[in-house]
Amino acid sequence: AQSVTQLGSHVSVSEGALVLLRCNYSSSVPPYLFWYVQYPNQGLQLLLKYTSAATLVKGINGFEAEFKKSETSFHLTKPSAHMSDAAEYFCAVSPNSGGSNYKLTFGKGTLLTVNP
């Protein structure tokens, strides 16, 4: 079974500082990996995804993530935080083969706050 661990349920950064949200996965084979963002009172929105192409993935709003097989990690980064980045972020995994590659397994989420 696949699983996702997000280290830190709450991360606080200053505006302009580096954002680093950690995600580690457990899977017998390299899976597909995703980061979603959830703004207050809104649905989940896909930030970026890794599907076996380039290991450094660029997403929307200046975010990027790097797939590191040796570390089973897919950490999310942004060089400079904006106030508008304050939201909850979810890492998710799905199988990259077989019949159930539509099924997302999510981490518990990391709440990002950005201080002025």
Added chain:
Amino acid sequence: GAGVSQTPSNKVTEKGKYVELRCDPISGHTALYWYRQSLGQGPEFLIYFQGTGAADDSGLPNDRFFAVRPEGSVSTLKIQRTERGDSAVYLCASSLGRGATAEAFFGQGTRLTVV
């Protein structure tokens, strides 16, 4: 519509009652998913529809939960004899195709509270 629409946005019901939650996917999306998000947790998979049929209902917690999609568009999640533990946000998503390469678009969810 422009996005996935879920109604109602909030539902309060008494323990033991029956509830229906509606999802209106993006037009043309053949795949539809239901997830449940309990407080402090990430979303958990419930069921996946491809067209009218439930291709995978392995995430439904027990037989009190049932979902339909009779015409391959709107879906209804039905919960019988609700329990306080059913309180959660129920999320619906749809995608143009199946599989991880087809982006799933999520609705805002229905917050269900069982009192």
